[in-house]
Amino acid sequence: MTGSAFDAQCAQLFQRHAPRLLRYFHRLTGDSELAADLTQEAFVRLFRRGTLPGHPEAWLLTVAMNLLRNVHKTRTRRTRLLTFERGAAAHADAARAPDELVDDVEQARVRRALRALPEREAQLLLLRAEGYSYRDLAVALELNERSIGSLLARAKRAFRSAWEEPCT
Amino acid sequence: MHLTAEQIQRQLDGELAAAESRQVAEHLQVCAACRAELQTVQAEERAVFELLSKLDHPARAVALREVQRASRPHRLSKYAAGIVLTLGLGGLAYALPASPLRTWLASLFDADRERGAVQVQRNAQTADQAGIAVVPGADFTIAFATHQSSGAVLLTLTDDPQVVVRTTDARVRFASSTDRLLIANEGSVADFHVLIPRALRAFTMRAGAQVIFTRRGDRLSPIQPDSSGRYRIPLK
Numbered sequence: 001m002t003g004s005a006f007d008a009q010c011a012q013l014f015q016r017h018a019p020r021l022l023r024y025f026h027r028l029t030g031d032s033e034l035a036a037d038l039t040q041e042a043f044v045r046l047f048r049r050g051t052l053p054g055h056p057e058a059w060l061l062t063v064a065m066n067l068l069r070n071v072h073k074t075r076t077r078r079t080r081l082l083t084f085e086r087g088a089a090a091h092a093d094a095a096r097a098p099d100e101l102v103d104d105v106e107q108a109r110v111r112r113a114l115r116a117l118p119e120r121e122a123q124l125l126l127l128r129a130e131g132y133s134y135r136d137l138a139v140a141l142e143l144n145e146r147s148i149g150s151l152l153a154r155a156k157r158a159f160r161s162a163w164e165e166p167c168t
Numbered sequence: 169m170h171l172t173a174e175q176i177q178r179q180l181d182g183e184l185a186a187a188e189s190r191q192v193a194e195h196l197q198v199c200a201a202c203r204a205e206l207q208t209v210q211a212e213e214r215a216v217f218e219l220l221s222k223l224d225h226p227a228r229a230v231a232l233r234e235v236q237r238a239s240r241p242h243r244l245s246k247y248a249a250g251i252v253l254t255l256g257l258g259g260l261a262y263a264l265p266a267s268p269l270r271t272w273l274a275s276l277f278d279a280d281r282e283r284g285a286v287q288v289q290r291n292a293q294t295a296d297q298a299g300i301a302v303v304p305g306a307d308f309t310i311a312f313a314t315h316q317s318s319g320a321v322l323l324t325l326t327d328d329p330q331v332v333v334r335t336t337d338a339r340v341r342f343a344s345s346t347d348r349l350l351i352a353n354e355g356s357v358a359d360f361h362v363l364i365p366r367a368l369r370a371f372t373m374r375a376g377a378q379v380i381f382t383r384r385g386d387r388l389s390p391i392q393p394d395s396s397g398r399y400r401i402p403l404k
Contacts, residue, residue, distance in 0.1 A: 027223040047239030149177035
């Protein structure tokens with residue numbers, strides 16, 4: 001494959017998959033900057049690789065998830081920084097419109113339900129919502145592809161039940 | 169015999185092989201209970217995905233151009249192994265006892281001194297004795313070997329494409345690659361003037377094992393810059 005053909009294929013992959021990768025990490029972490037950084041870095045590594053992997057979608061996902069794991073490992077200090085920033089953002093939000101605040105409450109409820117799930121189930125649900133194939137899900141989450149369907153069914157039930165639980 | 173949860177979910181997601189999908193479809197035509205279950209699962213999925221979409225904010229966009237720019241290796245990087253090898257061999261030749269290279273270099277400098285033409289790379293205004301300029305990769309780290317009993321990093325964002333570090337302590341040594349600059353500052357109490365390209369979106373600064381400053385996208389460590397836009401980061 002020539003360099004320009006490879007670049008064109010990467011660009012095509014970017015157009016198709018960057019938005020859903022970005023949305024997935026944004027939904028998972030609640031941090032749009034982090035989601036953008038992870039998505040960008042995964043594609044940078046794909047471009048640098050020079051050849052396309054066998055399953056590019058699963059590869060990109062795996063790379064970005066490994067990056068996220070590394071971020072979590074070194075996060076003690078960063079968590080403090082994020083808390084600081086979010087605290088500041090919450091103060092800045094004090095004058096927001098009532099509709100937006102209702103959205104925030106809904107959002108917090110969805111996030112709480114998601115957090116009630118085991119991490120892998122939450123990831124499975126979010127990735128499937130982005131349309132990833134069972135094969136990609138199995139590779140990225142190191143699951144048996146043959147049991148993805150029942151795991152998804154269980155994750156959806158658990159999510160609905162956590163969402164319906166009254167807030168305490 | 170009814171369909172399993174796995175079969176129903178796969179049928180819904182189009183993840184069954186053609187033959188099995190046909191069998192499942194035939195079963196659904198004759199089994200009202202499985203049909204009802206499929207509809208329930210489908211409705212539940214729609215509701216769950218709709219709830220998940222409530223998490224979407226307008227997020228920072230990722231631009232293809234930025235990805236392509238960040239993925240390009242620096243032109244010099246393909247020669248990096250050769251440069252490192254040459255410098256290493258040169259250093260070895262210089263360090264040997266009675267090294268002819270050292271004698272030769274000394275004679276060159278002596279000759280220059282005699283002509284009064286030695287160019288000392290020193291900033292006259294700040295009396296900098298040591299420094300380095302590095303073209304950074306997409307994610308760059310400056311690592312000070314250790315904390316200091318005093319002294320600070322005075323960091324400024326710049327439009328220049330290079331990371332530049334200068335200090336008045338001549339004993340400080342540097343080692344660099346495209347993603348890392350190591351600063352051997354053991355025993356130093358000096359300040360370090362650091363210039364970071366504004367375009368460098370992922371940047372970390374460490375002292376020993378501790379992260380003392382980060383930049384991720386537009387997000388910087390919560391250290392406030394002074395009136396001239398310079399960040400003072402203690403090395404203590």
